[in-house]
Amino acid sequence: MGKVAEKVKVTNLLDPSKSLEIEAVVDTGATMLVLPRHIVERLGLRKVEEVKVRYANNNVETKQMFGVVTLELHGRSGNFDVPAEAEGAQALIGQIVLERLDLVIEPSTRRVTPNPRSPEMPMVEILWAKI
Numbered sequence: 001m002g003k004v005a006e007k008v009k010v011t012n013l014l015d016p017s018k019s020l021e022i023e024a025v026v027d028t029g030a031t032m033l034v035l036p037r038h039i040v041e042r043l044g045l046r047k048v049e050e051v052k053v054r055y056a057n058n059n060v061e062t063k064q065m066f067g068v069v070t071l072e073l074h075g076r077s078g079n080f081d082v083p084a085e086a087e088g089a090q091a092l093i094g095q096i097v098l099e100r101l102d103l104v105i106e107p108s109t110r111r112v113t114p115n116p117r118s119p120e121m122p123m124v125e126i127l128w129a130k131i
Contacts, residue, residue: 003025003110004025004026004027004105004110004111004112005023005024005025005026006023006024006026006073006093006111006112007021007022007023007024008021008022008023008024008071008072008073008091008093009021009071009072009073010022010035010039010043010069010070010071010072010091011043011069011070011072012043012044012045012068012069012070013067013068013069013070013079014046014068015044018042018043018044019043020039020042020043022039022091023090023091024090024091024092024093025090025091025092025093026092026093026098026105026112027092027093027094028094028095028098028105029056029094029095030092030093030094030095031094031095031096032080032082032083032092032094032096032097033069033071033080033082033091033092033093033094033096033097034082034083034085034089034091034092034094035066035069035082035083035084035085035091036084036085036086036087036088036089036090036091037084037085037086037087037089038087039091040066040082040084043069045066045067045068045069045082046066046067047064047065047066048065048066048067048068048081049064049065049081050062050063050064050065051063051065051083053083063083063084063085064083064084065081065082065083065084066081066082066083066084067079067080067081067082068080068081069081069082071093071097071101073093073101073103073112074101074103074112074113074114075114076101076102076103076114076121076122077101078097078100078101080096080097080100098112100122100124101122102114102115102118102121102122102123102124103115104116
């Protein structure tokens with residue numbers, strides 16, 4: 001499919017005066033929203049926990065998680081905790097963010113768009129039948 005990158009707005013949920021517009025790579029093989037440490041610091045995010053992360057090469061490292069950041073993309077927004085990556089790393093949007101915001105990647109244009117089945121607002125799938 002090739003590289004998919006989008007401009008997004010990230011804001012500290014607890015201090016909305018701290019907000020940035022950044023470019024992030026969108027990768028459906030990744031799971032989370034990941035921000036470089038310098039972005040986390042500029043937003044003034046607070047450490048919330050430590051987690052183990054597995055990279056594509058199967059290396060496992062312990063990383064600090066920070067929160068809460070509001071991510072805005074194509075008129076949709078959600079709140080996420082983020083692991084901080086090393087200085088110089090690129091911001092990354094993974095599948096959890098795409099699912100939560102109900103966004104899809106259009107392969108022919110390599111752009112992220114709202115799901116055509118729910119263009120007016122995100123639809124969340126609940127995996128059991130309503131009685």
